[in-house]
Amino acid sequence: MQQLLTTVLTGVTLGVVYAAFALALVLIWRATRIVNFAQAPMAMITTYIALVLIDAGYSYWLGFAAALLSGLVLGAVVERFVVRFVSGKSEINAVILTLGLFIVLHALAAIVFGSRYRSFPAPFGLRGFQIGDTTIALTGFGVFTVVAVAVVMVGLVLLFRGTDLGLRMRASAFNQEVSRLLGVKVGRMLTLGWALAALVGSLSGLLIAGGGLVHPSYMDGVVVYGFVAAVLGGLDSPVGAVVGGLLLGLSLSLVSGYVGSELVPLAALVILMAVLLLKPGGLFASVRERRV
Amino acid sequence: GAGGRPEGEEKGSTVGITDTTIKIGAHFPLTGVAAPGYSEIPSGHQAYYDYVNANGGVNGRKIEFVVKDDGYNPTNTSQVTNELVLNDEIFAMVGGLGTPTHSAVVDYLNDAKVPDLFVSSGSLQWGDWPKEKPFTFGWQPDYEIEGKIIGDWVAKNMPDAKVGLFLQDDDFGRDGEKGARRYLDSQIVAVAKYTPGNTDVAPQIAQLQAAGVDLVLGFNVPSYTALSQLVSLKIGFKPKWFYSNVGSDPALVGSLLARFSEGAVTDSASLLNGVMSTEYLPGMDAPDDPWMKLWQKVWDEHGADGELTNYRVYGMSQAYTFVQALQAAGQDPTREGIVEAIEKSGASFEGPGIAPFRYTGDSHLGISGMSVVEIQNGIGEDLTPVLVTDLGDTPIKEDDSAAGDAPPSNGIPDVKPAE
Amino acid sequence: MAETFEMSGVSVNFGGLVALSDVSLSVAAGQVLGVIGPNGAGKTTLFNVACGFVRPDTGTLTWRGEELRKLRPHQLAGLGIARSLQELGLFDRMTVLDNVLVGADRHATTGFWPALLGLPRRAKDERALRDRAMAALEEFDIADVAARYPASLPYPVRKRVALARALVGEPDLLLLDEPASGLSSAEMAEIGELVRGLTDRMSVMLVEHHMDLVMSVCDDIVVLDFGKVIARGAPAEIQADPAVQAAYLGEDVVTGADSR
Amino acid sequence: MLTVDNLSAGYGPVPALDDVSLTAGHGEITAVLGANGAGKTTLLRTISGLVRARSGTVSLDGRPLTGVSTEDLPALGLAHVPEGRGVLAELTVEENLRLGALGSRRKTTAADLRRIYDLFPVLAERGTGLAHVLSGGERQMLVIGRALLSRPKVLLLDEPSLGLAPKVVVQIFELLRGLVRDDGLTVVLVEQNARSALSIADHGVVLNLGKVVVRDDAATLAADDGLRHAYLGF
Amino acid sequence: MVRRHLLLALGALVVVVLVLETTSQFRNAQFAAMAYYAIAAAGLTILTGLNGQLSLGHGALMAVGAYSTALMLQSREGTLPLLVILALATVITVVVGALVGVAAARLHGPYLAGATLALAVAIPGIPLYFSEWLGGEQGLNVRMPEIPVWLADAAYFVTGQELTQIRYLAYLGWLGVIVVFVLLANLSRSRVGRNWQAVRDDEVAAELAGINLGRARVQAFVVSAGCAGLAGGLLALSARLAAPSGFTLTLSLLLLSAVVLGGLGSLVGALVGAALLTFLPQVVTGAGTDLGLTDVQAAQLAPLIYGLVTVLVVLLAPAGLAGGLRKLIHWRRSS
Ligand SMILES: Nc1ncnc2c1ncn2[C@@H]1O[C@H](COP(=O)(O)OP(=O)(O)OP(=O)(O)O)[C@@H](O)[C@H]1O
Ligand SMILES: Nc1ncnc2c1ncn2[C@@H]1O[C@H](COP(=O)(O)OP(=O)(O)OP(=O)(O)O)[C@@H](O)[C@H]1O
Ligand SMILES: CC(C)C[C@H](N)C(=O)O
Ligand SMILES: [Mg+2]
């Protein structure tokens, strides 16, 4: 019983982390129609920035803020000076460009920060809460993670659904020329989209790192599962990203605990294919039936 | 010959050797997921070779050490080994790291008759079949004898413990389990395996907890030691821990755990207090050991950037053994000659290892034993004398014969050529 | 009567929205049937049903006397039915010739393996297709742009490419969705002649908002409004029908029809 | 008032617009006519800054638009309905409409929306659904409605009648006349359908191969048989 | 057209013989690696360039070919002839590719990317689960069968040099390259290739032209899977091993980037991309070491440069190196 509870709770925490990363992908997808593979190394770099500050004796929260801020800047810079030149052109070239960035950032981080393992602090406790005389697998930091992701999700839903800014961002992602004719500052929207996405990505980096080990590849695992989570949810939907993340985290945790951890990636594939065969556009896909 | 070919005369090969140099090489993961930690080993090698070279080299020859990155990907290992053998024309491979990676090239090296010395991995396959792989030698104690020694100690000292295994899902975990089961079969109540790369080990630890385990035996790498500690903290699981040597480097694990704090884990060293492990080399926790003093000196004089670490100590210790082997091969070493020399006199090499090597014509397995230690405040305190054994049902016995070795004063071995 | 295309009792709902309701019609061999009606009346949807893009909730399709069940779009070409799209749908990264060759694919006789192995009979087959495609390009007077890419061509030329692609397969029934949109009156007249010229080879179903064209080429007209057939008959009858005028034509426009 | 002076533009070596000048007066409809490929669309796109002018200027109420980016034009009161349905199919109908107003920095009021919905009732029915499902003509209505929502001073329309039922064309043209009359709207109307365009326009400009060949009152143009046959094809 | 392909192939064969006979063993080994990259990249370039399907999982299909080859070479005495083994490995991968292709045929853009990404990480997990049979993390060792005596003799007779294992493998690989390229060139210039392109450009129009979308997609996927299978088999021979860590996501992604670097949709581009994958790391690392960098730094330099090259090529020559070169030549000629 306790094993199940532990497995489920850790699955949820894991899922929330996937969800955080998936939210960043969704944001960038909605704002620019690009899948950003470089999201993970960008978050890795900003986490290192936080770590450098914390190691220098500053508080966790200063590092936290610095990471988010540098994420914002990094996202904007990458969009403005690199991605801008392929946006709206061939889809695959954009994908390859972000892959190239992935490799570059990785190598840079290894050169600048070294490739050894380093531990990253957590702002809240890492001991499970005590209920009676059992300890449940939910920690203060876990609660913080869940809350942070929920806040981001709600924020994104409000941004896209409720605000003119969100509307403008979506419009420029779909059709740059028409958007410009409608007075949307497309360039600014794209930069903003990347900046915000990189900020959310940085948050996910901090959440994954918190109370864990950091090295240049520490985010690589989440690239696959975060992407799968986003795709499960339908890529366009922040709520979908969170549901996809939770579904994935939970199932993978159960598979790992009761079947075998080597089958975790296979389970991810099976879940994804099962969902996509029923709904080729993901769980929360907006119905797009008309083709002619 | 067939097709009218001239017949080549087979003599000892001296590829890679000149009058003033000897070129050796190895593959290590310098990039990628396995790079943290392991990428430091070659810098240990390099520092020691630089030290030896600065002191005149071996028989007047300077050692050139060529390191190639394989990113822990066997396909790359194969390519860089081709490069080392065919392009750089190394005399021998020394210290090539990793079980899956080195598996890719072991046959090739043997086919090409390139000495494949002191593989950085405790898999049995480097030493157990000298007939099929005459050029390959292991170095560290293999995981099976480590499993045996741990199993035997637990069976004797904690006969009532309900043991759970926490295993990396490969040769490492499998060989360790095999050794441990020889003594502990009836005590083992649960086995949890993790796949490297999957950092969520909560399901595995929860499984051990659910089985009522009160002693966990871990055959895992250091980062998973940290992860397993953290998860246990999270779910309130408080067994005794026994990590195999690979996973236990207290300096490293301690520093990894150092930050998992902010109120929760205040003192990281104390988190590891009472954890048991094994040791076969003096390491960073024993700065006063004469070997460690030597390594510190070498590192200070010739080391690259950064601190001395246990990975670098591992590399220097391997390098030391290689220098011994080269000396044993005599004034005019050949590839066949060095293999023969290690088979003949390797078992008597005196080095930092606390147990003797098992090198003979019938076995190319490395160090034969280790001692069981308990970590207190970041230091491994011996619980046993040195215990040595071999594969299969070879009994475990105490053997302190190699534990007292001290380095020569100049820090360079002086092995006589094998007859 | 063998070449008749019939739809009977076709209804389509898009979640509450009735796009077609109990629509029946038929096109006989060599006939041009016009389908007109206000925007959103269901004309394109009707074509989509005929092509298998939309599966009707009720109703049946019959072609050459046989019912088409579970029709899938890719089966159309084989059945001898071709359709031009409202928004052209040219293959942008293929030359004009290749575009038309794809349309001619129905007449190919060799399959995957000869293509893979480059067998001689594939080369022969390919030559035959090419001749067919070039003939079609010449018929539409666009042979000179065979090697160009569609995007670089003026709209009316692109339109012809699309038509050539639809016709090179030598269909027996052609569905044309707004072939004249974006064309000048002169070009529209050309299209009209072209369509009339097709009737000895095939039947045509035509959706169009330009009344001049519709009235001049159609033998028969069906008028849809809100998914229902509100009138059918010869052009003159339709033009005079007050219901059609109210729903679709408006009062003024009718006058222009005869002034060409 | 929109003034175009000696404008030239092109896509490759061949100019698509060659030294074109025209004036679209306040409260007037100016029809731009010509065969396919004459350069009508290019003219509108150059005015909007979507195509870079090689030489010449465009000015709005005397203010030169050189250096003003496309994105700022709606705020200056210029709306452009592009050729070939610029519907953002992935957004809802209402979101498409809202974007129209956003460009001119205004909040969409319920009254604004109602005005468009009255004009095109079908858009009201589809309001919260994705624009993706709209029929060809419904899309055309949407883009026109969207442009009107920005309450422009100058409206550039590229073939607005494309795909619309005759009755709707009449309705839209009537609406345009009304706006021009009542609000002083300036309209530049590109039409393939020269006859109906000239029927509501005040002036007409005929382009051929990127050059202005004739410029005159709409009525005069419509009456000129030679011209009609040579360039307008009716 | 076909005759031209055959003539080109013959010319290529001559070049291959000349190059392999005059270069060192080490170069031979590199050429063998280039050969399998080229074959896999060629399949991928057909899939992505011609049919518009983005696969991030071709490394996994290579794994299928590699493991099939390894399994067939396990028995110590008497295996099938090597060419038969490679053919069978290709066929097995084709079957797996068909299964994947059927599932993938309905997916688009990022959804397809996600599914193939999951495939890329899932397949290498299978040998871990069936470790008894597939060797777990260590994988299966592959022993290249002896060179048939008649072949070795014939080679010696013709070239006057001993045919080493490595050179033999390089020949095998380049034979594969030539055959695969001829077949793919045939396909892409035929109605089959044309229909794939049509599906890529406009699904609705393609369907109306009588093309069964699903079938065309599966067909393209299967062809490219076949290439990946053959490449995997050659890789296993070349690396002497089939192990999960040889088929990480990185491999899939590198393949895709090679295809784009070379020039998407062009077979020459696949060759260029393969050459980059094979030679760039070694050259860059070598240069780094010569510049006095430490081994670790020099090792990081290779991915850094590769990444930068990728970014720059995408930005400056979106048609890839092959495309960029073609443009440059045109420009030279016309100016
Ligand atoms: N993006 C482009 N690239 C190259 N040439 C173009 C491009 N757009 C238009 N052209 C060419 O420029 C010329 C003018 O085209 P434009 O679209 O302005 O004509 P138009 O009068 O609007 O025609 P239509 O009535 O077909 O809309 C034509 O010859 C056309 O082929
Ligand atoms: N997939 C769909 N989901 C919901 N509504 C749809 C869908 N497809 C079409 N519709 C609606 O059905 C109605 C009929 O559309 P259709 O495209 O058939 O009209 P049409 O007669 O071709 O109009 P037009 O002349 O403007 O092209 C329209 O109101 C359209 O919005
Ligand atoms: C001790 C380590 C350097 C070896 C490593 N654990 C391996 O087997 O791959
Ligand atoms: Mg329609």
Ligand SMILES: [Mg+2]
């Ligand atoms: Mg135009």
